Amino acid sequence: MKLTKKIIDGIEEYFKNGVKKYEHCEDSDGNGWWSEYDSKGNEVHFKNSDGYEVWNEYDNKGNNIHFKDSNGNEEWREYDNKGNQIHSKDSNGFEWWSEYDSKGNIIYSKDSSGKEWGKKDISDVVEEVDIEPFTFKNK
Numbered sequence: 001m002k003l004t005k006k007i008i009d010g011i012e013e014y015f016k017n018g019v020k021k022y023e024h025c026e027d028s029d030g031n032g033w034w035s036e037y038d039s040k041g042n043e044v045h046f047k048n049s050d051g052y053e054v055w056n057e058y059d060n061k062g063n064n065i066h067f068k069d070s071n072g073n074e075e076w077r078e079y080d081n082k083g084n085q086i087h088s089k090d091s092n093g094f095e096w097w098s099e100y101d102s103k104g105n106i107i108y109s110k111d112s113s114g115k116e117w118g119k120k121d122i123s124d125v126v127e128e129v130d131i132e133p134f135t136f137k138n139k
Contacts, residue, residue, distance in 0.1 A: 002121075003014040003021060014022040019039055025049030036045040040062055046054040057066035061066055067075045074091035086103055088096045096111040099118075108118040 001016065003016050006013045006015065008112060013020055014024075020037050020041060022030065022037070023035040028115070031049045032119050033046065033048040035043050037099070038044050040057070040058070042056065042062055042064075043066040044056055044058075044060045051070065053070040055066075056064055059079070061079070061083060063077070063079045063085075065079075067073075067077075072091065073077045076089050077085055078087040082088050082100070082104060084100045084106075085098060086100075087095070087097050087100040094112055096109060098106050101107050103106050106118065110116040
């Protein structure tokens with residue numbers, strides 16, 4: 001396999017047919033990391049010189065649907081048709097869900113422990129008002 005190598009700010013990047021396939025960086029002490037990319041530019045594998053590794057899987061829209069690391073951690077993710085992450089579950093069974101407004105802003109989240117954030121069914125309407133700038137007064 002013939003690759004093109006570019007060095008940018010000390011990071012070696014390797015391309016095949018114009019698409020980044022690998023990335024590598026190493027300091028003068030030999031500490032470094034490697035990343036491998038799929039044909040769409042998503043990082044699918046990462047490994048550092050300490051032996052820590054990460055593997056990622058993506059759907060056809062480029063959303064990260066599965067994360068796994070060498071410490072035994074895993075996370076599965078689901079997305080809506082706009083690419084917003086709506087559900088996640090980790091390898092310990094912990095889950096969380098999120099809802100979004102029409103602009104993609106998160107408006108409500110809850111997790112499997114019962115914690116909730118935001119307000120369900122809030123309006124997408126934002127009222128704009130003119131206010132005077134706040135200033136501190138010395139006492």
